[in-house]
Amino acid sequence: MIIGDLEKFVERKEFYKKVGRAWKRGYLLYGPPGTGKSTLIAAMANYLKFDIYDLELSSVYSNSDLKRVLLSTSNRSILVIEDIDCSSSKVHVRQDDGGDGQELEPRLTLSGILNFIDGLWSSCGDERIIVFTTNHKERLDPALLRPGRMDVHINLSYCTPEAFAILASNYLNVDDGSHRLYGEIEELIRSVDVTPAEVTEELIKNEDVDLAFEGVIDLLRKRKTGAVVEEEESVQRLNGESSFDNKDVVN
Numbered sequence: 683m684i685i686g687d688l689e690k691f692v693e694r695k696e697f698y699k700k701v702g703r704a705w706k707r708g709y710l711l712y713g714p715p716g717t718g719k720s721t722l723i724a725a726m727a728n729y730l731k732f733d734i735y736d737l738e739l740s741s742v743y744s745n746s747d748l749k750r751v752l753l754s755t756s757n758r759s760i761l762v763i764e765d766i767d768c769s770s771s772k773v774h775v776r777q778d779d780g781g782d783g784q785e786l787e788p789r790l791t792l793s794g795i796l797n798f799i800d801g802l803w804s805s806c807g808d809e810r811i812i813v814f815t816t817n818h819k820e821r822l823d824p825a826l827l828r829p830g831r832m833d834v835h836i837n838l839s840y841c842t843p844e845a846f847a848i849l850a851s852n853y854l855n856v857d858d859g860s861h862r863l864y865g866e867i868e869e870l871i872r873s874v875d876v877t878p879a880e881v882t883e884e885l886i887k888n889e890d891v892d893l894a895f896e897g898v899i900d901l902l903r904k905r906k907t908g909a910v911v912e913e914e915e916s917v918q919r920l921n922g923e924s925s926f927d928n929k930d931v932v933n
Contacts, residue, residue, distance in 0.1 A: 716877030
């Protein structure tokens with residue numbers, strides 16, 4: 683799907699010109715850490731042979747500084763703003779007047795980012811892609827998510843049996859799922875939250891399939907045990923709070 687969308691984008695120069703829209707495309711990659719967001723961006727850039735510009739918002743001091751940075755980017759490029767949910771909470775602050783009665787230049791604002799991307803940055807170049815990443819999509823300002831800014835939303839989730847099959851094939855050349863431990867791994871993966879990065883770390887430790895798969899199973903069992911313990915502790919806390927509340931009512 684992503685390859686098809688990228689190819690369609692780069693082939694539609696005349697269409698964008700005809701409808702009067704900037705030749706740009708926005709992607710939002712969201713999901714837990716370790717699910718491949720940064721890796722996917724690198725793959726997109728390699729596939730298109732685009733440059734990547736990684737914009738660290740915490741190092742951009744003001745809206746005018748943002749303009750200077752973005753205008754230095756080239757055509758056929760991908761602009762990346764990672765962890766936008768963390769960054770957007772920092773860009774609403776404005777400077778004090780410094781005590782001399784004169785208001786200094788406003789610090790970087792979310793509206794400044796959005797307006798510049800929609801306006802000058804879009805009109806000053808061609809074949810631009812912007813990618814926002816976040817671990818928490820629900821925390822984002824809806825203004826960031828509308829079509830025309832983030833056109834494609836891609837959820838990169840925890841590891842699934844299908845994803846494990848691809849990893850096992852890539853790292854250990856196990857393709858048919860016939861290994862004796864395959865079924866146990868698939869069952870465990872369905873019951874716990876584990877990232878592809880964590881699974882990959884186990885697979886890369888050993889070229890021996892048995893040892894590598896046993897490492898994955900050990901990881902998944904520990905994760906499942908931890909989840910059960912955490913759930914039991916949570917229930918105990920809730921029961922304790924309920925008992926305390928009931929005592930208060932009785933008293």
